[in-house]
Amino acid sequence: MGERADVWQGTLALMVLKTLQALGPLHGYGIARRIEQTSGDLLAVNYGTLYPALLKLEQEGYISSEWGTSDNNRKAKYYKLTRAGRKQLEREAREWEQTTEILARFLSPGKESA
Amino acid sequence: MNRFRAWLFRLGELFQKERRDRDLSAEMDSHLQLHIEDNLHAGMSRAEAQRQALIKLGGVEQTKEMVRDLRALPLLESLLQDIRYGVRMLLKNPGFTFVAVLTLALGIGVNTAVFSLAEAFLVRPLSLPNLHRLVAITTGQKSPVAAADYLDCKTQGQSFEQLAAYRASDMNLTGSGEPERVYGAAVTAGFFTALGVAPVRGRGFLIGEDEPGHDQVAILSYRLWQRRFGADPVALGKTVNIDGKPYTMIGVMDRSVEFPVPTDLWIPLALSPKEKVNRAANSLHLVARLKDNVSLSTARAEMTLLGRQLADAYPNTNKDRQFDVLPLVEYVEGSITRAYTVLMLAVVGIVLLVACANVANLQFTRASSRRSELAIREAFGAGRARLVRQMLTESILLALLGAAAGLLFAKFCLWLCISKMPPYVVRLWAGFDKIRLDAGALFFTMAAALISGILAGILPAVASSKHHTTDGLREGGRGATVGRGTRRLRSAFVTAQVAVALVLVVGAALLIKGFRQMTGSAEAYSPERVLILGVNLPAAKYPQTGERLAFYRKALADLSSLPGAQSVAAFSCYPLSNNGAIWGYFQVLGRVAPDLRHSPWADMQTISPEYLGLMHVALLAGREFTSDDREATQPVALVSQKLAQRYWPGESALGKQIRIGGPADSGPWLTVVGITADVLYDWTNQVPPPTIYRPLTQAPQAASLLGIRTVGDPTSLGQATRARIASIDPELPAFDLKPLDVAIHESTVGLGYTGAMMGILGLIALAVAVVGIYGIMAYTVGERTNEFGVRIAMGAQREDILWLASRHGLLISAAAFAIGLPAAIAGARFLAGLIYGTSPGDPVVLAGVPIILFAAVLTAGYIPAHRATRVDPLAALRYE
Numbered sequence: 001m002g003e004r005a006d007v008w009q010g011t012l013a014l015m016v017l018k019t020l021q022a023l024g025p026l027h028g029y030g031i032a033r034r035i036e037q038t039s040g041d042l043l044a045v046n047y048g049t050l051y052p053a054l055l056k057l058e059q060e061g062y063i064s065s066e067w068g069t070s071d072n073n074r075k076a077k078y079y080k081l082t083r084a085g086r087k088q089l090e091r092e093a094r095e096w097e098q099t100t101e102i103l104a105r106f107l108s109p110g111k112e113s114a
Numbered sequence: 115m116n117r118f119r120a121w122l123f124r125l126g127e128l129f130q131k132e133r134r135d136r137d138l139s140a141e142m143d144s145h146l147q148l149h150i151e152d153n154l155h156a157g158m159s160r161a162e163a164q165r166q167a168l169i170k171l172g173g174v175e176q177t178k179e180m181v182r183d184l185r186a187l188p189l190l191e192s193l194l195q196d197i198r199y200g201v202r203m204l205l206k207n208p209g210f211t212f213v214a215v216l217t218l219a220l221g222i223g224v225n226t227a228v229f230s231l232a233e234a235f236l237v238r239p240l241s242l243p244n245l246h247r248l249v250a251i252t253t254g255q256k257s258p259v260a261a262a263d264y265l266d267c268k269t270q271g272q273s274f275e276q277l278a279a280y281r282a283s284d285m286n287l288t289g290s291g292e293p294e295r296v297y298g299a300a301v302t303a304g305f306f307t308a309l310g311v312a313p314v315r316g317r318g319f320l321i322g323e324d325e326p327g328h329d330q331v332a333i334l335s336y337r338l339w340q341r342r343f344g345a346d347p348v349a350l351g352k353t354v355n356i357d358g359k360p361y362t363m364i365g366v367m368d369r370s371v372e373f374p375v376p377t378d379l380w381i382p383l384a385l386s387p388k389e390k391v392n393r394a395a396n397s398l399h400l401v402a403r404l405k406d407n408v409s410l411s412t413a414r415a416e417m418t419l420l421g422r423q424l425a426d427a428y429p430n431t432n433k434d435r436q437f438d439v440l441p442l443v444e445y446v447e448g449s450i451t452r453a454y455t456v457l458m459l460a461v462v463g464i465v466l467l468v469a470c471a472n473v474a475n476l477q478f479t480r481a482s483s484r485r486s487e488l489a490i491r492e493a494f495g496a497g498r499a500r501l502v503r504q505m506l507t508e509s510i511l512l513a514l515l516g517a518a519a520g521l522l523f524a525k526f527c528l529w530l531c532i533s534k535m536p537p538y539v540v541r542l543w544a545g546f547d548k549i550r551l552d553a554g555a556l557f558f559t560m561a562a563a564l565i566s567g568i569l570a571g572i573l574p575a576v577a578s579s580k581h582h583t584t585d586g587l588r589e590g591g592r593g594a595t596v597g598r599g600t601r602r603l604r605s606a607f608v609t610a611q612v613a614v615a616l617v618l619v620v621g622a623a624l625l626i627k628g629f630r631q632m633t634g635s636a637e638a639y640s641p642e643r644v645l646i647l648g649v650n651l652p653a654a655k656y657p658q659t660g661e662r663l664a665f666y667r668k669a670l671a672d673l674s675s676l677p678g679a680q681s682v683a684a685f686s687c688y689p690l691s692n693n694g695a696i697w698g699y700f701q702v703l704g705r706v707a708p709d710l711r712h713s714p715w716a717d718m719q720t721i722s723p724e725y726l727g728l729m730h731v732a733l734l735a736g737r738e739f740t741s742d743d744r745e746a747t748q749p750v751a752l753v754s755q756k757l758a759q760r761y762w763p764g765e766s767a768l769g770k771q772i773r774i775g776g777p778a779d780s781g782p783w784l785t786v787v788g789i790t791a792d793v794l795y796d797w798t799n800q801v802p803p804p805t806i807y808r809p810l811t812q813a814p815q816a817a818s819l820l821g822i823r824t825v826g827d828p829t830s831l832g833q834a835t836r837a838r839i840a841s842i843d844p845e846l847p848a849f850d851l852k853p854l855d856v857a858i859h860e861s862t863v864g865l866g867y868t869g870a871m872m873g874i875l876g877l878i879a880l881a882v883a884v885v886g887i888y889g890i891m892a893y894t895v896g897e898r899t900n901e902f903g904v905r906i907a908m909g910a911q912r913e914d915i916l917w918l919a920s921r922h923g924l925l926i927s928a929a930a931f932a933i934g935l936p937a938a939i940a941g942a943r944f945l946a947g948l949i950y951g952t953s954p955g956d957p958v959v960l961a962g963v964p965i966i967l968f969a970a971v972l973t974a975g976y977i978p979a980h981r982a983t984r985v986d987p988l989a990a991l992r993y994e
Contacts, residue, residue: 027145028145029145029148029149030148033152046170046172047145047149047170047171047172048171048176048177049172049180051141051177051180052180052181055181055184059184072151074144074147074148075140076144076145076148077137
């Protein structure tokens with residue numbers, strides 16, 4: 001249970017970083033929507049799980065936050081990527097690609113029999 | 115790295131909790147608003163939009179809780195809560211807090227002080243870089259090394275980066291200003307490199323300057339440079355005379371460097387070709403720096419092996435010689451300094467334990483009055499662990515407060531130590547100038563506080579957390595008395611306290627009595643009417659016995675003509691000196707020992723005829739030396755009673771013959787012409803060893819003390835005495851000029867300190883024990899107030915009540931004495947081994963101290979017991 005949650009938190013963190021890279025400064029709700037749109041129903045159940053992930057990223061210095069106003073004139077807390085966050089994103093993305101590549105090779109059926 | 119950052123972040127959060135909470139609420143609000151607006155745009159009704167937004171979020175409170183969990187450090191947060199609560203509780207009970215903090219302050223303070231002393235004496239007595247890599251090479255038992263052996267070690271030793279030799283000796287410094295006796299050291303060229311230091315001005319010794327003919331250069335200590343040359347840079351390059359030979363001053367050493375301790379002046383150690391092949395005389399101290407990758411044991415193994423090879427190659431001199439390698443720190447520390455310091459460490463450790471027991475007892479008492487509070491907290495859901503933690507936190511808080519006050523107390527103790535110590539002693543005592551409260555001491559204090567906090571708190575915390583909620587909630591919790599186990603534990607604590615106090619006070623009394631006896635024994639010599647001074651005739655000017663004798667004759671004659679001088683004598687060492695006596699081997703005619711190791715030894719004194727009379731040393735048989743004992747007449751000696759009895763038991767020693775030196779030495783046989791009373795010349799020997807006196811006329815030494823017995827205050831003769839010596843030889847310093855009682859005080863002052871410290875510690879332990887007894891008695895009486903009231907109402911007499919109330923205290927005291935007395939006697943045996951004059955079976959101390967202690971304990975117990983008899987039965991019953 002704990003491990004799966006960690007994996008989930010890790011994946012979520014990566015998605016947050018990627019979202020902020022793609023869209024620039026954004027509030028929690030916006031990030032949640034974006035992740036929901038791109039990842040299908042991963043976040044469908046619970047937007048709330050996003051907030052601990054945001055806090056953790058902020059504590060680690062990968063994102064910073066600031067109060068601002070939204071398009072429709074609502075006060076909202078905006079998150080944006082820091083320099084360290086950019087680097088972390090690159091690193092994580094690379095690792096992730098490697099992992100998936102290896103796993104893909106490993107799981108794809110019967111190529112080595114030739 | 116990022117984890118650390120996150121941790122810091124969380125730590126920061128701790129202090130802005132409320133702001134963060136508001137921030138989080140606002141963020142949740144804004145999230146919901148944004149979502150609701152979107153939902154409205156999508157065509158939902160307002161109610162539905164709100165509902166959907168909340169569902170999607172997964173609950174505002176839940177989200178907040180998830181974030182909060184991550185936000186700060188929950189453990190730390192509750193710890194802060196405990197601390198806040200603890201501080202409040204301590205403030206609510208100022209009396210309890212004061213007594214507990216005071217007790218712990220005394221206990222921790224003395225520990226910090228003694229720790230600082232131990233650190234200065236045993237860990238870093240020298241300020242040399244990388245001290246732990248410096249070693250001394252010895253021939254066992256800290257003995258020095260022969261010159262030829264040193265050269266072999268130097269050329270063959272692989273373990274050392276640099277190996278150097280030195281020889282410490284006092285030197286006569288003349289040539290600019292008054293002649294002066296200074297602490298000198300002759301060192302090989304690599305000496306400072308080995309130590310890892312360099313002069314702050316000028317230069318060090320060069321290779322080759324430690325060869326005969328090139329060695330007329332000197333390096334000054336910072337202290338000497340300041341004192342004698344006014345810190346004048348021009349002094350470098352100038353010439354001074356050292357022991358009659360000219361030396362050019364080439365450098366000034368850094369202020370902190372004084373090795374060997376003490377040193378004013380370093381000159382090169384130029385070994386003559388004859389010395390370089392001398393394997394017989396162990397005369398050099400060897401210091402070396404270990405190579406980086408070499409351990410002490412490797413170096414030790416190498417030197418052991420080398421020692422064996424040398425023993426094979428030179429069996430005549432090296433057969434029984436074993437080489438050893440010691441950390442330099444161990445090499446330089448005084449032999450008794452370690453024993454005393456360890457003794458003090460043990461004693462203060464025990465005092466701290468007693469203090470902890472006392473505070474534990476106080477907390478037991480308080481815990482019982484807090485029973486209802488604890489019960490309420492428990493009822494509101496605090497777990498038992500949390501309650502224990504809370505009480506432990508309070509206990510540690512107490513200890514930390516105690517440590518803070520203890521630091522002040524320690525500072526005061528150290529100030530006492532340093533400021534009352536004669537400067538002369540401070541210089542000679544390796545490490546004494548290094549005493550201070552440093553980071554190590556602070557760390558130690560913190561650790562001591564934490565440990566004492568836990569020790570004093572754990573049992574009361576566990577015991578009192580056991581009570582059941584319902585018991586505690588009953589009106590004031592008065593019906594429930596403390597469990598039997600707890601009371602037994604508390605009684606055990608108090609018993610141990612009294613027992614330990616007994617041991618400490620007996621030890622302190624024995625130590626102080628022994629010390630007083632020793633210094634009191636000095637009164638036999640009436641030292642307050644004797645002025646002493648030292649001279650050391652340099653070989654350059656006084657090469658032969660004839661010249662020396664001429665000097666002594668003139669000096670003794672001139673000094674005895676001083677107005678106020680009763681008699682004048684020359685001698686080697688005064689009574690009760692510290693390491694001042696010169697000992698040597700001797701042989702008895704007809705019983706010459708097979709080798710040096712089996713030869714008997716004795717303190718050697720060279721005296722002028724007037725000495726025995728001047729120092730009030732009794733002649734028991736035979737005759738004194740006279741002016742008729744001359745160079746050409748029969749060589750004679752006086753021996754002490756102990757020597758006479760040991761070597762000629764049952765017969766008269768008069769007329770017997772002895773010879774100074776080992777079996778191979780060829781000296782004249784001396785005829786014993788008189789027997790003297792025993793004198794303890796070196797108090798570290800504890801009992802007077804055998805002593806041999808030789809007449810000055812037949813063996814005039816280069817170094818000697820001169821003593822003048824005066825009619826009035828000896829210090830008034832100081833100037834005149836100096837002038838007389840200067841008129842005989844203006845180049846010769848008269849050093850250590852002081853009254854004999856001052857000299858004896860200075861040589862025994864360390865011992866006096868130990869005694870005084872033990873006394874103070876004993877008193878602290880006693881006070882703590884008395885408070886402990888009082889505490890437990892007061893508590894028992896308070897707890898049984900109703901019972902006493904009922905008994906009085908039923909007609910019990912005051913005496914019965916008094917007996918009932920004090921029975922417990924009496925039992926505790928009896929048990930404490932049953933345990934403490936045997937321990938005190940065992941401790942006394944141990945102390946007797948340390949100090950001359952301490953007799954382990956001293957009846958006055960062994961009976962007197964327990965009686966006084968018992969009286970103190972009884973008084974402490976009587977006050978509450980007496981209060982019990984005053985209980986107003988009506989008032990007591992009304993509570994029921």
